Amino acid sequence: MEAANYKTRADAPKLIEAVEAMTDIPASDAHPQGAKWFNGKTHQVFGHQFISRVTDQKLILVHTASIEDTLYPDDVDYTKQAF
Secondary structure, three states: OOOOOOOOHHHHHHHHHHHHHOOEEOOOOOOOOOOEEEEOOOOEEEEOEEEEEEEOOEEEEEEEEOHHHHOOOOOOOHHHOOO
């Protein structure tokens, strides 16, 4: 909302364009699950995938898939649709 200088509902197109322009979302207090990547064309967020197992009543991280491994081809491009 800050990037779009959103003030009223009339600013919605600017907000959508600002969000669609985002890509990298770094890990932070606001995103404790870890880094993410936003695809503005599909409005999808991708993040690391964690595979764990329980051993001796403890959760053990076995594998972390990269963000790139979770991507798939775009079927749509919402950035080209009219408001």
